[in-house]
Structure formats: C-alpha cells, structure tokens
Amino acid sequence: LNCGYALQMNPPLSIVIASHSDRDLPNTLASIRATAGDAPEVIVVDDAGGNPVTAAHGATVIRNTHRCGVGPSRHIGVLAARGEVVLIIDAHMRFLPGWYDALLERLAAHPDWLVCGVCLGLDAQHLDPNKPVGMYHGATINVLGLDGNAKPAKTQVFEAIWNKTAPEDNAEICCVMGASYSFHKSWFLKLM
Numbered sequence: 001l002n003c004g005y006a007l008q009m010n011p012p013l014s015i016v017i018a019s020h021s022d023r024d025l026p027n028t029l030a031s032i033r034a035t036a037g038d039a040p041e042v043i044v045v046d047d048a049g050g051n052p053v054t055a056a057h058g059a060t061v062i063r064n065t066h067r068c069g070v071g072p073s074r075h076i077g078v079l080a081a082r083g084e085v086v087l088i089i090d091a092h093m094r095f096l097p098g099w100y101d102a103l104l105e106r107l108a109a110h111p112d113w114l115v116c117g118v119c120l121g122l123d124a125q126h127l128d129p130n131k132p133v134g135m136y137h138g139a140t141i142n143v144l145g146l147d148g149n150a151k152p153a154k155t156q157v158f159e160a161i162w163n164k165t166a167p168e169d170n171a172e173i174c175c176v177m178g179a180s181y182s183f184h185k186s187w188f189l190k191l192m
Contacts, residue, residue: 011041012104014185015087016077017059018070021049022091029057031093036100041083044091045073078188087182089117094129103182112187117180118166134164 015032019025025044032042038058046053046063047070053061062080064073074088085107099117106115121134 011039011083013040013085013087013100013182014077014081014083015040015042015089016074016081017042017044017089017091018047018073018077019044019049019053019091020047020067020070021051024092025053026056028089028091028093029059031095033057035095035097039100040087041081043077043080045077047073075192078185081185084185085182086185086188087180089180093180107182107184111184114181114183114187117182119180135166136164 013036017025017028029042029044032040042057042059044053044059044061046061048064048067052063055061060080062076064076068076078086078088085104087103103115107113119136120129120132121136122129122132126133
C-alpha cells in the first residue's frame with residue numbers, strides 16, 4: 001500500500017562544507033560521491049560568496065545572507081545536519097576509498113572522540129597528491145614556548161603547530177586546525 005508518504009531516515013553521516021566562492025567545491029563533492037556514494041548527507045554553507053553555490057551532487061545548500069566567516073558557517077551546517085555523526089571539511093578535499101566505513105567504525109567505538117583526518121600538504125606548485133609537500137596529523141599547542149615562526153628567543157603565548165609525523169594511535173590532539181575532523185553531533189553541541 002503506497003499512501004504517498006516517504007519516511008525520511010537520518011543519514012549515518014552528515015558532511016558540512018563552508019564555502020566562499022571556492023572553485024574546487026565541485027571536485028570535492030564528486031570525490032565524496034565517488035568514494036561514499038549517496039550515503040552521507042552533504043551540506044554546503046555558502047558564506048555569501050560572489051558566485052552563489054548551486055546544489056550539485058545531491059548537496060543541500062544553505063546561503064548566508066551576509067559573510068559570517070568559516071567558524072560560524074560550519075556551526076550553521078552542524079545545526080542543520082540530520083546525521084548523528086558530522087564531518088567538517090574544507091571545500092578543496094579529496095577522499096580515498098574506504099574512508100567512509102573507517103570513520104563510522106571509529107566513532108561508533110568512541111562516541112566521545114573528535115577524529116582528525118590525515119591531510120596531504122598541497123600548494124600551487126605541488127598539486128599532485130602522490131607528491132605532497134607534507135602530511136599533517138592534526139595539531140598540538142605550544143604555550144609559552146619559543147615561536148618557531150619568528151626570531152629566536154621570542155616567547156609565544158599560544159601557537160598551533162601541525163603534527164608532521166603520525167602520532168601514536170589514538171593520540172591526543174589538543175588543537176583543531178584546518179578542516180577534516182569528525183564527531184558525534186550531540187557531543188559537539190554539549191561543548192557549545
């Protein structure tokens with residue numbers, strides 16, 4: 001019996017992407033769909049960019065009426081997410097096969113964790129993911145230490161430093177930089 005009512009189930013994962021006229025967004029969306037299919041919900045928060053984002057690859061688009069910034073735009077996306085697990089990424093990411101199931105398995109076993117992805121360092125001269133300029137595994141915080149970015153002996157109150165070597169499994173990462181991190185939505189909302 002079909003009464004014209006479709007039950008909408010919450011997706012296992014919602015992906016939130018903040019964008020401000022990011023030209024690489026279509027490639028990111030294509031990479032998500034090529035490696036995870038239609039399973040994850042994708043929410044793009046257009047932060048009042050000059051070229052409005054259009055819905056593509058099954059993504060939901062939320063357009064800010066004025067520029068809010070990447071942090072508030074991500075928060076807007078998390079609030080709109082229907083999935084219990086949320087992945088926040090930048091608009092210029094690529095995904096390898098198997099990431100989707102591995103992420104959900106990790107967070108199912110550890111619902112109070114924030115999971116950071118491994119990011120390849122690419123720049124204008126090094127765009128080949130097979131030859132990155134570096135690999136980054138989250139970040140740590142240097143408090144009251146030497147500033148590695150300035151003159152020697154200058155003290156720094158707070159500096160986030162990328163982890164360029166893989167930490168021990170399940171290592172504590174005390175600083176979230178960039179964008180490739182995932183968490184349970186309920187856990188995130190408790191922090192806010």
